[in-house]
Amino acid sequence: xxxxxxxxxxxxxxxxxxxxxxxxxxxxxxxxxxxxxxxxxxxxxxxxxxxxxxxxxxxxxxxxxxxxxxxxxxxxxxxxxxxxxxxxxxxxxxxxxxxxxxxxxxxxxxxxxxxxxxxxxxxxxxxxxxxxxxxxxxxxxxxxxxxxxxxxxxxxxxxxxxxxxxxxxxxxxxxxxxxxxxxxxxxxxxxxxxxxxxxxxxxxxxxxxxxxxxxxxxxxxxxxxxxxxxxxxxxxxxxxxxxxxxxxxxxxxxxxxxxxxxxxxxxxxxxxxxxxxxxxxxxxxxxxxxxxxxxxxxxxxxxxxxxxxxxxxxxxxxxxxxxxxxxxxxxxxxxxxxxxxxxxxxxxxxxxxxxxxxxxxxxxxxxxxxxxxxxxxxxxxxxxxxxxxxxxxxxxxxxxxxxxxxxxxxxxxxxxxxxxxxxxxxxxxxxxxxxxxxxxxxxxxxxxxxxxxxxxxxxxxxxxxxxxxxxxxxxxxxxxxxxxxxxxxxxxxxxxxxxxxxxxxxxxx
Amino acid sequence: xxxxxxxxxxxxxxxxxxxxxxxxxxxxxxxxxxxxxxxxxxxxxxxxxxxxxxxxxxxxxxxxxxxxxxxxxxxxxxxxxxxxxxxxxxxxxxxxxxxxxxxxxxxxxxxxxxxxxxxxxxxxxxxxxxxxxxxxxxxxxxxxxxxxxxxxxxxxxxxxxxxxxxxxxxxxxxxxxxxxxxxxxxxxxxxxxxxxxxxxxxxxxxxxxxxxxxxxxxxxxxxxxxxxxxxxxxxxxxxxxxxxxxxxxxxxxxxxxxxxxxxxxxxxxxxxxxxxxxxxxxxxxxxxxxxxxxxxxxxxxxxxxxxxxxxxxxxxxxxxxxxxxxxxxxxxxxxxxxxxxxxxxxxxxxxxxxxxxxxxxxxxxxxxxxxxxxxxxxxxxxxxxxxxxxxxxxxxxxxxxxxxxxxxxxxxx
Numbered sequence: 001x002x003x004x005x006x007x008x009x010x011x012x013x014x015x016x017x018x019x020x021x022x023x024x025x026x027x028x029x030x031x032x033x034x035x036x037x038x039x040x041x042x043x044x045x046x047x048x049x050x051x052x053x054x055x056x057x058x059x060x061x062x063x064x065x066x067x068x069x070x071x072x073x074x075x076x077x078x079x080x081x082x083x084x085x086x087x088x089x090x091x092x093x094x095x096x097x098x099x100x101x102x103x104x105x106x107x108x109x110x111x112x113x114x115x116x117x118x119x120x121x122x123x124x125x126x127x128x129x130x131x132x133x134x135x136x137x138x139x140x141x142x143x144x145x146x147x148x149x150x151x152x153x154x155x156x157x158x159x160x161x162x163x164x165x166x167x168x169x170x171x172x173x174x175x176x177x178x179x180x181x182x183x184x185x186x187x188x189x190x191x192x193x194x195x196x197x198x199x200x201x202x203x204x205x206x207x208x209x210x211x212x213x214x215x216x217x218x219x220x221x222x223x224x225x226x227x228x229x230x231x232x233x234x235x236x237x238x239x240x241x242x243x244x245x246x247x248x249x250x251x252x253x254x255x256x257x258x259x260x261x262x263x264x265x266x267x268x269x270x271x272x273x274x275x276x277x278x279x280x281x282x283x284x285x286x287x288x289x290x291x292x293x294x295x296x297x298x299x300x301x302x303x304x305x306x307x308x309x310x311x312x313x314x315x316x317x318x319x320x321x322x323x324x325x326x327x328x329x330x331x332x333x334x335x336x337x338x339x340x341x342x343x344x345x346x347x348x349x350x351x352x353x354x355x356x357x358x359x360x361x362x363x364x365x366x367x368x369x370x371x372x373x374x375x376x377x378x379x380x381x382x383x384x385x386x387x388x389x390x391x392x393x394x395x396x397x398x399x400x401x402x403x404x405x406x407x408x409x410x411x412x413x414x415x416x417x418x419x420x421x422x423x424x425x426x427x428x429x430x431x432x433x434x435x436x437x438x439x440x441x442x443x444x445x446x447x448x449x450x451x452x453x454x455x456x457x458x459x460x461x462x463x464x465x466x467x468x469x470x471x472x473x474x475x476x477x478x479x480x481x482x483x484x485x486x487x488x489x490x491x492x493x494x495x496x497x498x499x500x501x502x503x504x505x506x507x508x509x
Numbered sequence: 510x511x512x513x514x515x516x517x518x519x520x521x522x523x524x525x526x527x528x529x530x531x532x533x534x535x536x537x538x539x540x541x542x543x544x545x546x547x548x549x550x551x552x553x554x555x556x557x558x559x560x561x562x563x564x565x566x567x568x569x570x571x572x573x574x575x576x577x578x579x580x581x582x583x584x585x586x587x588x589x590x591x592x593x594x595x596x597x598x599x600x601x602x603x604x605x606x607x608x609x610x611x612x613x614x615x616x617x618x619x620x621x622x623x624x625x626x627x628x629x630x631x632x633x634x635x636x637x638x639x640x641x642x643x644x645x646x647x648x649x650x651x652x653x654x655x656x657x658x659x660x661x662x663x664x665x666x667x668x669x670x671x672x673x674x675x676x677x678x679x680x681x682x683x684x685x686x687x688x689x690x691x692x693x694x695x696x697x698x699x700x701x702x703x704x705x706x707x708x709x710x711x712x713x714x715x716x717x718x719x720x721x722x723x724x725x726x727x728x729x730x731x732x733x734x735x736x737x738x739x740x741x742x743x744x745x746x747x748x749x750x751x752x753x754x755x756x757x758x759x760x761x762x763x764x765x766x767x768x769x770x771x772x773x774x775x776x777x778x779x780x781x782x783x784x785x786x787x788x789x790x791x792x793x794x795x796x797x798x799x800x801x802x803x804x805x806x807x808x809x810x811x812x813x814x815x816x817x818x819x820x821x822x823x824x825x826x827x828x829x830x831x832x833x834x835x836x837x838x839x840x841x842x843x844x845x846x847x848x849x850x851x852x853x854x855x856x857x858x859x860x861x862x863x864x865x866x867x868x869x870x871x872x873x874x875x876x877x878x879x880x881x882x883x884x885x886x887x888x889x890x891x892x893x894x895x896x897x898x899x900x901x902x903x904x905x906x907x908x909x910x911x912x913x914x915x916x917x918x919x920x921x922x
Contacts, residue, residue, distance in 0.1 A: 142749075144753040144837075146747050146748055146753040147838065148757065148841060149761060149842070152763075152764070153764055154764070159766070159848075161848040162731045165731070165855060166729060168856070174727075177723070177724045
């Protein structure tokens with residue numbers, strides 16, 4: 001909306017006079033204040049007094065740099081206790097004529113509007129406003145105060161109430177627009193106690209807690225049930241089953257993949273024994289899931305497949321080692337279903353691991369690229385009834401019986417081994433175009449240590465040197481100092497707080 | 510004998526179908542305003558409108574000169590004209606018309622920046638009325654009481670963007686008896702005449718439809734607002750713009766995580782509104798804004814902060830049940846007000862907003878569709894029929910004073 005700068009840009013002096021003039025009821029409406037303040041005679045009269053006051057206010061404002069008189073008037077006339085108005089500092093030149101309308105209830109005639117116009121029209125205007133036919137109209141044109149409460153910060157009770165409102169609104173949205181009859185989820189996770197287990201499992205726990213459907217979590221642990229995993233699960237507030245797996249997790253990646261497959265099959269056998277109902281999903285503990293995934297897999301009939309983004313690059317120096325060939329044909333980091341134009345499954349995208357064949361990691365914790373298998377288990381979901389013992393009505397013939405898998409001791413590489421005919425798998429997520437989970441393997445060295453339960457007990461004794469230690473410039477000094485500190489940790493009794501110069505670390509006792 | 514069976518069968522099937530149709534969509538609710546359940550009324554057959562054929566200089570020439578008139582928020586006047594030309598309520602016989610429409614575009618004189626200048630608008634309107642009065646007898650028959658005009662500018666037919674000047678000018682004298690269709694509405698204000706029809710501002714429907722997201726996207730923002738809080742060009746200190754209400758919102762809630770408010774205009778503005786529970790619609794220089802239309806279309810509950818405002822189609826839409834009204838003096842406790850609304854009330858408001866007839870009534874689609882704002886205007890006009898006998902002047906009687914108003918308005922255009 002176009003709004004021109006109504007008054008011309010005047011000096012502060014002129015404005016001040018018109019401001020106070022406005023408050024007086026439009027009597028002294030003359031904008032030519034500069035001449036007025038100078039040409040005032042010393043007759044003792046009210047107008048002289050006001051003119052002198054104007055002049056004083058002008059001078060003070062010139063020095064202070066903001067509209068001083070306005071502040072005075074506001075403080076004098078504002079009689080509301082808990083609200084107050086702001087005065088913001090302004091530069092002298094940016095002004096316009098205006099009226100001071102203070103924020104108190106209008107019990108008497110409203111102040112007149114702009115004092116620029118001659119008196120007659122100003123009074124006429126006020127009469128017109130009053131003659132609108134209602135004395136209830138409190139809406140006045142002109143400058144109003146900006147109301148600010150004394151403590152303009154959020155109140156925690158109100159924030160909680162707002163969150164409850166949002167939860168209720170979202171519940172209602174799910175009811176009308178979300179999945180109509182949601183089925184419970186059964187999530188199978190193979191895990192084992194190691195340094196990064198708490199990191200990965202915490203992320204997964206938080207994800208599962210945000211899933212709006214009932215979740216049963218089957219955690220299969222290699223090496224038997226440990227306190228580490230048990231304590232994490234106990235605090236998780238997710239319904240879980242903690243299943244021990246008799247083998248220990250091997251250190252080589254290839255072996256680890258195979259062991260994990262066996263652990264997942266064990267999970268499937270548990271489902272079969274207990275006849276659990278729902279949708280089976282494989283969530284590896286280091287994978288990253290999006291909540292859209294859980295809404296999408298509700299659509300599965302028997303067996304479905306989603307696209308998995310492969311985050312093989314660990315962000316290390318591998319990135320710069322792409323060969324020319326790789327730069328031309330970059331490895332597509334997605335594993336999942338491939339469809340033709342009419343939306344039918346025709347094949348699979350797999351991760352092109354040929355460029356990495358020499359540079360991939362063999363041991364867990366090695367700082368090299370970890371490669372996924374050909375078809376990751378996490379990209380497949382299926383209906384739990386598919387693996388039940390009794391041939392449920394509707395269970396398709398293209399599904400193999402679970403007991404017959406692995407009985408000859410062969411390794412199960414991918415869930416496609418569970419079915420006779422892979423063409424019946426349903427592609428989900430807009431035929432694989434939408435990536436809703438990411439495969440990632442980040443582990444510390446297999447022999448790395450971590451405090452049990454990630455609780456430091458008894459607390460470390462931290463020694464603070466008596467002198468403020470300067471930031472070390474050279475590495476030698478830093479190395480020497482660190483070694484000194486290290487040795488203090490290992491021998492808590494010898495707490496010496498003074499620095500000893502010229503002492504080689506080896507000689508310190 | 511056979512006929513009776515058919516009739517009974519028909520009635521039974523109607524009775525059975527109605528509840529089924531309603532049960533299928535229980536996440537919306539029927540809207541019934543003070544005039545009743547009138548949003549879905551069809552005006553065709555209830556009134557007849559005669560469209561005067563004015564010379565090009567009053568309408569087409571202005572649009573040809575600057576086509577930005579077709580996309581700004583005052584484009585209602587142009588689209589109303591186009592709609593009426595091809596509508597079934599139009600009649601070519603003025604003797605049988607109930608209402609007369611004068612297609613004069615008073616808000617199409619734009620600055621280089623795109624803002625309409627209202628300085629010539631009174632003269633343009635006067636000139637159009639003089640043309641109509643001279644060439645057809647219908648104006649003088651009632652002195653304009655059965656004529657209607659579309660005046661979508663900031664303060665309607667007061668023809669000025671600045672409120673003080675608009676109040677001083679008042680509504681153009683010649684329009685004293687006519688019905689005004691305008692965006693501005695504020696109770697006890699000079700520029701809102703008794704019997705005016707308040708309409709929403711024009712917002713391009715295609716642009717809004719293009720940004721719709723799936724309704725299952727969870728609403729996670731509590732309060733949303735994008736716009737100015739201080740108009741630094743025209744009111745640097747605040748207190749004038751929006752009567753200090755927008756500045757008050759900023760100062761009180763800028764650090765509140767529940768309030769997603771800023772002056773930034775992101776490209777995901779429409780999508781964000783669909784992810785919010787409440788959308789603030791505070792006044793600016795005038796009490797109305799296109800935000801109301803956007804909030805209704807995107808299902809975000811509008812929080813109206815404008816004292817005494819009259820919202821569009823106030824007799825057909827029960828705004829108190831749909832929007833939340835907050836007095837300007839209560840802005841510092843806005844968070845308390847909004848968080849203490851019970852969840853059931855909020856869900857009901859969302860159900861009312863989800864009603865497609867509500868969204869249709871706020872839009873001006875081209876070509877016109879059933880139940881849209883054009884039809885609501887016609888419904889409003891139809892509700893004012895039949896004209897009282899007293900509007901027809903006796904021969905020789907004159908009510909309007911053709912020389913009233915500021916001298917500058919009397920110059921011919």
